[in-house]
Amino acid sequence: MELKPETIEKIDRLIPRYPVMRSAALPLCHLVQEDQGYLSDEAIEWIAARLELEPINIAEIVTFYPMLRREPTGEYHVRVCRTLPCALGGAYQTCRRLEEELNVKVGHTSEDGKVTLEFVECHADCGKAPVVMVGEREYTDVGLEAASELAAKIKNGSL
Amino acid sequence: MALEEQRLIFKHIDAPGYTRDIDCYLKHGGYEQLKKAVTMKPEDICAEVTASGVRGRGGAGFPAGVKWKFLDRKSGKPIYLICNADESEPGTFKDRQIIHKDPHQLIEGMLCSAFAIQAKLAFIYIRGEFFEGYRILEEAIEEARAKNLLGDNILGSGYSCDIIVHRGAGAYICGEETGLIESLEGNRANPRIKPPYFPAALGLYQCPTIVNNVETLCDVKHIIELGGEAFSKIGTPGNTGTRIWCVSGHVQKPGYYEFPCAALTLGQLINDVCGGLKPGRKLKAVIPGGSSSKILRADERFKGKLKDGTEFDWGIEDIPMDFDSLAAVGSMSGSGGVIIMDDSTDMVEALANINYFYAHESCGQCTPCREGVPWMRKVTARMCAGEAREEDADLLNGIADQIAGRTICAFGEAAAWPVQSFIAKFKDEFVEKAKEQASRRKEGKPAATETTLI
Ligand SMILES: Cc1cc2nc3c(=O)[nH]c(=O)nc-3n(C[C@H](O)[C@H](O)[C@H](O)COP(=O)(O)O)c2cc1C
Ligand code: SF4
Ligand code: FES
Numbered sequence: 001m002e003l004k005p006e007t008i009e010k011i012d013r014l015i016p017r018y019p020v021m022r023s024a025a026l027p028l029c030h031l032v033q034e035d036q037g038y039l040s041d042e043a044i045e046w047i048a049a050r051l052e053l054e055p056i057n058i059a060e061i062v063t064f065y066p067m068l069r070r071e072p073t074g075e076y077h078v079r080v081c082r083t084l085p086c087a088l089g090g091a092y093q094t095c096r097r098l099e100e101e102l103n104v105k106v107g108h109t110s111e112d113g114k115v116t117l118e119f120v121e122c123h124a125d126c127g128k129a130p131v132v133m134v135g136e137r138e139y140t141d142v143g144l145e146a147a148s149e150l151a152a153k154i155k156n157g158s159l
Numbered sequence: 160m161a162l163e164e165q166r167l168i169f170k171h172i173d174a175p176g177y178t179r180d181i182d183c184y185l186k187h188g189g190y191e192q193l194k195k196a197v198t199m200k201p202e203d204i205c206a207e208v209t210a211s212g213v214r215g216r217g218g219a220g221f222p223a224g225v226k227w228k229f230l231d232r233k234s235g236k237p238i239y240l241i242c243n244a245d246e247s248e249p250g251t252f253k254d255r256q257i258i259h260k261d262p263h264q265l266i267e268g269m270l271c272s273a274f275a276i277q278a279k280l281a282f283i284y285i286r287g288e289f290f291e292g293y294r295i296l297e298e299a300i301e302e303a304r305a306k307n308l309l310g311d312n313i314l315g316s317g318y319s320c321d322i323i324v325h326r327g328a329g330a331y332i333c334g335e336e337t338g339l340i341e342s343l344e345g346n347r348a349n350p351r352i353k354p355p356y357f358p359a360a361l362g363l364y365q366c367p368t369i370v371n372n373v374e375t376l377c378d379v380k381h382i383i384e385l386g387g388e389a390f391s392k393i394g395t396p397g398n399t400g401t402r403i404w405c406v407s408g409h410v411q412k413p414g415y416y417e418f419p420c421a422a423l424t425l426g427q428l429i430n431d432v433c434g435g436l437k438p439g440r441k442l443k444a445v446i447p448g449g450s451s452s453k454i455l456r457a458d459e460r461f462k463g464k465l466k467d468g469t470e471f472d473w474g475i476e477d478i479p480m481d482f483d484s485l486a487a488v489g490s491m492s493g494s495g496g497v498i499i500m501d502d503s504t505d506m507v508e509a510l511a512n513i514n515y516f517y518a519h520e521s522c523g524q525c526t527p528c529r530e531g532v533p534w535m536r537k538v539t540a541r542m543c544a545g546e547a548r549e550e551d552a553d554l555l556n557g558i559a560d561q562i563a564g565r566t567i568c569a570f571g572e573a574a575a576w577p578v579q580s581f582i583a584k585f586k587d588e589f590v591e592k593a594k595e596q597a598s599r600r601k602e603g604k605p606a607a608t609e610t611t612l613i
Pocket of ligand 3: 079082083084085086088100121122123124125129131249250251
């Protein structure tokens with residue numbers, strides 16, 4: 001596994017800030033995942049070694065936290081909030097529209113590897129429901145029309 | 160008549176021309192309270208916080224001054240401050256605004272609080288989904304460090320304190336303070352049992368630790384500015400300061416609105432502040448304090464006695480928005496997330512949606528929670544899928560009763576209360592669902608109808 005020099009630098013700066021090294025486990029998972037796109041066995045072993053832990057210590061947090069992934073996502077990672085306030089605002093309909101237009105079922109990655117569509121839980125922006133995230137960017141008030149526009153931009157690669 | 164907001168914490172948020180950088184914050188009197196705090200005696204700040212009566216804004220409403228008093232100062236171990244910025248209770252979106260639009264207010268509030276409890280290291284545990292919020296906080300901390308407002312020997316006072324921003328990774332249970340601490344130690348966020356693991360005694364790394372919500376820590380800054388006594392005059396006795404109500408669901412103008420505690424009723428919040436319901440719709444129910452709080456039915460009469468002995472007889476719209484009134488009607492103000500549902504809402508679907516959330520979020524440590532919550536999800540999902548049974552309401556209630564009070568952390572209650580209250584208030588709809596499906600089946604039609612909330 002080859003990490004970018006910036007990632008290594010961030011890791012080296014971060015670890016000594018914590019009074020106990022193990023506290024850096026979750027931040028390191030984030031940094032390595034951002035670098036690699038997901039956390040492979042090799043990544044887990046690497047993080048464990050860096051923190052003087054056993055691979056199981058990292059594996060158990062990787063399997064606990066929903067945002068940590070064992071597999072890469074599609075080029076576009078689309079997360080639709082489905083929790084009650086968003087649902088009251090039409091999130092399930094928004095998701096159905098995205099499924100149709102992106103030709104992928106929620107919980108899956110499209111066959112061409114372009115889009116991963118997932119349901120997620122409340123993103124703490126419920127006043128602007130429905131809330132959708134694409135990558136690290138948040139889109140709010142995503143009704144049916146906005147969902148179609150978003151899907152079109154994803155399809156033609158302009159997002 | 161439209162009610163005017165009275166903003167304290169959100170004073171500058173969304174104000175034209177106000178930006179989140181430190182220069183703008185300083186121009187608006189920023190860090191003056193920190194300058195004052197470091198010249199005070201730490202115990203005097205604690206006394207002001209106690210005098211202010213401020214109650215925690217994270218959910219439980221526990222008085223911050225009392226919590227700080229529980230701090231074990233004699234252990235000789237380092238003391239830590241943790242800001243709970245997990246903001247994971249569905250329906251809540253106030254901490255996000257502070258982090259995105261006024262991060263220095265939080266940093267100043269934290270440094271004042273850290274000084275008061277003599278913590279040399281503080282953490283902001285921020286939910287993983289706040290990618291931008293994380294970057295904003297990191298940047299703000301470096302801005303403050305560059306001006307010697309944070310770090311070593313703050314403003315020449317001899318007091319040093321650093322803040323680490325620590326990102327979560329999508330687990331709701333990290334909002335529970337002991338789960339948060341486990342997470343911060345690099346483990347799964349499995350909450351710890353209290354006693355003995357009260358953070359104020361045995362918190363982070365088994366050291367005395369204070370965990371407070373973002374908004375609570377911002378309040379501390381204003382308590383130093385106004386004085387505890389003056390702060391306690393905002394709101395009513397026992398319900399002091401302002402609250403930021405996050406209104407979502409079926410209203411015309413959802414959003415965040417700050418008012419002194421008890422300054423308005425639920426009816427005023429819905430009708431005057433949020434522009435009422437969508438045209439032609441009627442109010443059906445309100446979940447007043449985040450999705451864990453018990454639901455209120457629009458046509459209920461709420462009768463009883465307040466803590467001070469005054470009797471009340473309220474309709475839903477008469478309920479004053481404060482800690483004690485919402486507790487008196489059998490619910491809670493919780494995290495301030497007010498979810499409004501109009502008469503288009505199918506209550507079985509709404510509960511199915513909530514159950515899905517809690518089943519997804521159980522940490523799995525306690526059997527009643529790990530097994531019971533997914534069971535409740537299954538029952539409500541089955542009901543929505545056309546297989547509702549008339550006895551399901553009682554089954555759900557029975558499961559919930561076996562979870563609440565039998566778990567390590569309050570997640571058990573958080574997951575049971577919605578079920579118990581939905582069944583208590585809307586049992587008729589649960590039974591009706593089964594009857595309707597049976598009659599459709601008899602007519603040879605599909606039993607299920609299209610769902611919108613699950
Ligand atoms: C399941 C569960 C989830 C919670 N989520 C949050 C949260 O997202 N943010 C928060 O500040 N407090 C949350 N709390 C409350 C915390 O445990 C803790 O009481 C709070 O952070 C203390 O701060 P306060 O006294 O300032 O409110 C949660 C509690 C439980 C039981
Ligand atoms: S109640 Fe649920 S969330 Fe809390 S410790 Fe037990 S299993 Fe975990
Ligand atoms: S329910 Fe979707 S952001 Fe809160």
